[in-house]
Amino acid sequence: MYKDLIGTIDEIVSNQNITEERKDVLQLLVDFVQQKVNNGQEINLNFICTHNSRRSLLAQVWSQVASSYYHISNVHCYSGGTEETALFPKVVETLTKQGFSVFKISEMDNPVYAIKYSENALPIIGFSKKYDSLFNPVSAFTAIMTCSQADGGCPFIAGAEKRIPITFEDPKISDGTADQTKVYAERSLQIGSEMFYVFSMINK
Secondary structure, X not given: OOHHHHHHHHHHHHOOOOOHHHHHHHHHHHHHHHHHHHHOOOEEEEEEEOOOOOHHHHHHXXXXXXXXXXXXXXXXXXXXXXOOOOOOHHHHHHHHHOOOEEEEEEOOOOOEEEEEOOOOOOOEEEOXXXXXXXXXXXXXXXXXEOOHHHHHHOOOOOOEEEEEEOOOOOHHHHOOOOOHHHHHHHHHHXXXXXXXXXXXXXXX
């Protein structure tokens, strides 16, 4: 992994302040991943939020990195929304500052990004899409609802084996304020910390 990213991961791992209540929420995902590992099955995680522009993409990225860091194989992380918008530029800026290499591979209103965490690993493909996009798995996945609006607005996710609500406060609340950079960094680190906690609990 990139040196600067390792520095961020070290910060995440050494400063995990996850409450017992929150650990109970995350346990549902721990149990799902552990069951798949025990059965030798592929682990498909689809993180879903309304616009697939901030939280769900951050969760997709950090969960993929965490699985690699803890050497949990056959993990494939995706994200989607109840509607298609675009990856918010501040997310790209935040991930770059935290040690990822991010570059556009498509110039459109909804650009496609390659998000690399290691020189030799396959990049994570980041762009906004609906949760049932052909880019995402159609079956044998768990749907992880990262915002309460999407959780309430999507009573049924076709093809999902399991549905797990793990919601985060939207960093969008800071848009246009002096605290925007700080809030996005904090939310990214929170999501990263929780995804690293999940994969640290997996017995191989």
